[in-house]
Amino acid sequence: MNAYLDFEKPVAQLEARIADLRSSAQSDQVDISAELARLEQKSAALLETTYSSLTPWQKTQVARHPKRPHFRDYVQYGFADFMPLGGDRLYGDDEAIMGGFAKLDGRRVMLIGHEKGHDTESRLRHNFGMGKPEGYRKAIRLMELAGRFGLPVVTLVDTSGAFPGVEAEERGQAEAIARSTEACLALPVPIISVIVGEGGSGGAVALAASNRVLMLEHAVYSVISPEGCASILWRTAEKASEAAQAMKVTSSDLLSLGVIDGVVPEPVGGAHRDPETAADRLTSRISEELAQFDGRTSKEIVAQREERFLNMAR
């Protein structure tokens, strides 16, 4: 059963009709295969046109879709032998940010990313993908480990933002994010980041100060949530759609601004309709990007990353 977004209503109605026809076909013995095929084609075409012209606000909703694949799904479909590692050795383990060794097309990598969870229980456990200082400090620890052992780092970014809470502030949320960004920039190995869902502000960039930054087609990446921006600049969160439009949050916008290096196309109707294909495309693109750094020295890798950010946004 799909969870439909508001703008998918026409698709939902068609798919409901198809389902109805199917069940009545079984009882009535009438041949409706022609009609079914026609409707299915219509529904697929509608889905394709709907998803080829999503507004920035609609994309934001797709990026936050409850069924959207997250870190664990990509690990399952796209990586082999994931060995999760835990803890920041300072305070605790934060499951909003996961990380560990993994193999990507046979290549050993350090895989780090936000996990939002997929039902109430797991969402609570992963704190909806909102990292705390101990999560970012775990990421720092794992990045440094990867650097020492020559393992390239892959990060999957998917967070509405770092956790805003009293304890997070007390334990130095800002410092942890700043140090995590610094750790990305200091890596002697390549680091490739993909915004797979929401790239929410500092909590996202802390894992994405990378040699290559990619986005899934319907992911969004922004300095503040559209609601947050709207409530500050328009003084009402109801203008979120306008704010999403004005801030330029989509993969195509960010590609033309030079902030990201590439867009990974999603299956028609979004990654949630076919997580396996989405994961395949994602990992093969990451492999291609990593291969470009083969044979490069640490110095070259660091320099390329530094220039990327120094020359950007001038």
Added chain:
Amino acid sequence: MNWLTRARNALPFLGKRDTPDNLWTKCPACQEMLFTKDYEENLSVCPKCDYHGRIGADRRLALLLDEGYEVLSQPDVREDPLKFRDTKKYTERLKQARAANPHRDAFTAAAGTIDNRPAVVGVQDFGFMGGSMGMAVGEAFCKGAEEALKRRCAYVVVTAAGGARMQEGILSLMQMPKATVMTRRLKEAGLPYIVVLTDPTTGGVTASYAMLGDIHIAEPGALIGFAGQRVIQDTIREQLPDGFQRAEYLHRHGMVDMVVDRHELKGTLADLLEYLEPAEAA
């Protein structure tokens, strides 16, 4: 402006009086009425309650650097790359901010000496669009760092900002890693980088160059944090603890080295620089 002044200024034959408005300053913290002249001579610190008021870039530079410092020119950056418009055009907001401020954007750096020790000082001015960090701020921060690298001297940065400049969208977020490239270069070159956190320093500024100093100094009472208090309150639905996100609170939680009164700031920086002599490049 009170109603009397307003009424008076509205009368065409009387002419505007500019004195009554700024002869007195009300302390925003204790509400005490202070002679503006006395308040400013006291470095905009309330003599009654020690509230540290916000001051602009020029006053801050004059306060920290010895006479004869050189203000670095503001770097050129793309203007309004997103053609951003909320209830007002971003270009309009910029124009207004520039009309009310001697500088073109919110970060001004100068090279000189602090008690005869060479230093580059960068100052973020909350008075310019809330000190917000966009491309101009990021670029000016980097330019200040480059100047310190060139002169092989300390880089002192005085922060004040609500956060990133939303009108520049993702490009403002990209200033965080960009500034961090430069703090790393200072470190690698063996040069000290000292951050002075002033009221308020929040959001993306705190979560990048404001928290990467070798030494963190905060002014008394300064609001310093990552998330906004309203956002936190909406998340946890409880009262925030007393003094939450204030300088003294951060000091207790190990995020700043010291809380220093504005009158002692220059002397403290000079004392620190005596210990943090530029090392040989690594």
